[in-house]
Amino acid sequence: MKLGFIGCGNMAGAIMGGIIKNQVFKPEEIIGSDVFVPTREKARDQYGIQITDSNLEVVEKSEVIVLAVKPQFYESVITEIKDKVTEDKIVITIAPGKTLAWLEEKFGKKVKIVRTMPNTPAMVMEGMTAASPNPYLSEEEVKYACHILESFGKVEVIPERLMDAVVSVSGSSPAYVFILIEAMADAAVADGMPRPQAYKFAAQAVMGSAKMVLETGKHPGELKDMVCSPAGTTIEAVRVLERTGFRSSVIEAMKACADIAKRM
CATH class of the missing domain: 1.10.3730.10 (ProC C-terminal domain-like)
Incomplete structure (x- = not known):
């Protein structure tokens, strides 16, 4: 596996759909978990990805992990997975309000994180995504993350201070x-x-x-x-x-x- 999703809801599905349609990853290279069985089974049936009930399995098998759960669940999910997130993995977040500093604090170590804010037009490949990487990613890794995000629309790298404005405008x-x-x-x-x-x-x-x-x-x-x-x-x-x-x-x-x- 190369790409993992923790959370397989509507936004995750939109991202999966764009990634697969544009052949950034093959379905068999994607794994997803979700606390709700029908949600993860829908992702498997619709996109052909692998699914699991274990967030830890997603992390272990993925190079890039997308945290696609609701903001209120971020802390508990990070607590669960942080020991399995190694320095070579990239974490992409899509939660409003969860800053890079807050995320790093919850992981309790240096983790390569790209904070993003996509929108639902990603479902029709017309999304607009803002991305703010932390300093631990190389230039090539930032480009790689943006390549993933571009598969379902447009993406721009912005300073994190603009992220709240992005929430409202996009x-x-x-x-x-x-x-x-x-x-x-x-x-x-x-x-x-x-x-x-x-x-x-x-x-x-x-x-x-x-x-x-x-x-x-x-x-x-x-x-x-x-x-x-x-x-x-x-x-x-x-x-x-x-x-x-x-x-x-x-x-x-x-x-x-x-x-x-x-x-x-």
């Missing part, structure tokens, strides 16, 4: 976008459009708009201005959004999200 933000799509579709339904069609129009508009930001390199405000004709329909919609606090609501929601992340 890790949690798909939820905001889903609410926007749902609201847009509700409005279209109110104007007579069938709901399945409304979801398709709204989702495609969001996806296409995001692609314009990424591919044109233009400022989002400039792109917004391109849609807003004088005395037209769009500028009136923008006026209402500004009047009802749309921009401020998004900012305040993201600040609340980041504040919670800092306290986790």
Whole structure:
């Protein structure tokens, strides 16, 4: 085995799927454990990986270990596995709020750790992941970790101090976008459009708009201005959004999200 997952839930599954689809690892090179039998069996059936009920077995058989459990379980899992994590292994974490300093303290020794924050669009190979390695990884090991993370989307190495901002702008933000799509579709339904069609129009508009930001390199405000004709329909919609606090609501929601992340 080369890659191990402790935790086989939705995010772990998304990562596994991208890794296997892009042939970074073969299914037989991946092993996963999970406290819930149905969860680990689902990972085996869906991705063809090896499974076990032992976190220690995952660590022993893996070069890279992904800690994909909920943040509240990190301490107990680390306590269980720390003696088996040798200096040649790389640990990838995906828990908000668990800093590199906290992680090293819980391991009680020097461990190669890459703190990351992926998001759920990884499930469709469009994830955005931030990565902060600790000083114990070589440049080649950081590249290797990023190569794994790139298999399900984009990745950027950032200073750890920005990680809470990443939680709000990327890790949690798909939820905001889903609410926007749902609201847009509700409005279209109110104007007579069938709901399945409304979801398709709204989702495609969001996806296409995001692609314009990424591919044109233009400022989002400039792109917004391109849609807003004088005395037209769009500028009136923008006026209402500004009047009802749309921009401020998004900012305040993201600040609340980041504040919670800092306290986790």
